[in-house]
Amino acid sequence: MTLKLYVDRMSHACREVIIFCKLNGIDFEEVHIDLSKRQHLSPEYREINPIRQIPAIMDGRFKLSESHAILRYLACAFPRIADHWYPTDLYKRAKVESVLDWQRTTFPRGSDSYVFYSVLGRAVGMPLNTKAAARTEKNLIASLALIESVWLRKKVGFCLG
Structure with missing residues (x-):
């Protein structure tokens, strides 16, 4: 059975999941949920995600929402x-979790608002x-500077720990 992604590409959270799947060769069916038409509020979509947010997935009969939960699931579900x-090593995984949390809480203050x-x-x-x-452009610039100075600094040479 094909993995179904319920997404609207206008959402960066949806794009994260799509990009992860494409980078890792995960076959999926993209089901467009048009936020501008409020399709996420439909009774049909409520059956997929009672919270009525995107993205969501259906893997067989298993349904899951929230982009980072989906990313974690996909990283573990596909051998x-x-x-x-999503490393098995506790310290490396904690670093990934730290970046995911920062990206969800801090970065949007600048990027989404701008x-x-x-x-x-x-x-x-x-x-x-x-x-x-x-005002929000200043927040965005500060967030981008953190990405460059912390996760992309030359000494480390890569992002995400």
Whole structure:
């Protein structure tokens, strides 16, 4: 049975799961859930994810939501996935968990808000908010600087521990 991904590519959380699957050769069927049409609120989608958020997966009869839970599941469910994605070593896994938590809690304060205030807000009929865009751009730049100075520093040579 094919893995089904319930996604809208406008969501970075959905793109994370899609990219992981593609990088690791995981076959999947992409089921588009159009957020702009509120398809995530439909009774049909509620059967997939009662929380009504994306992404979600269905692997056989098993259903799961939340992008990082999905990534962890996929890394463990498919034996051919390289250990570096979600290491069995406790210390290395803790480093991956740290990055996943930071990415979910800190990074969006800049990235999501900046994209919303500078691009997506206008796409849904809201006026451009240049003050908010400028404020959130500073947060985005600070977050990107952390990525470069902590996870991509030359001494380490790679991201995610």
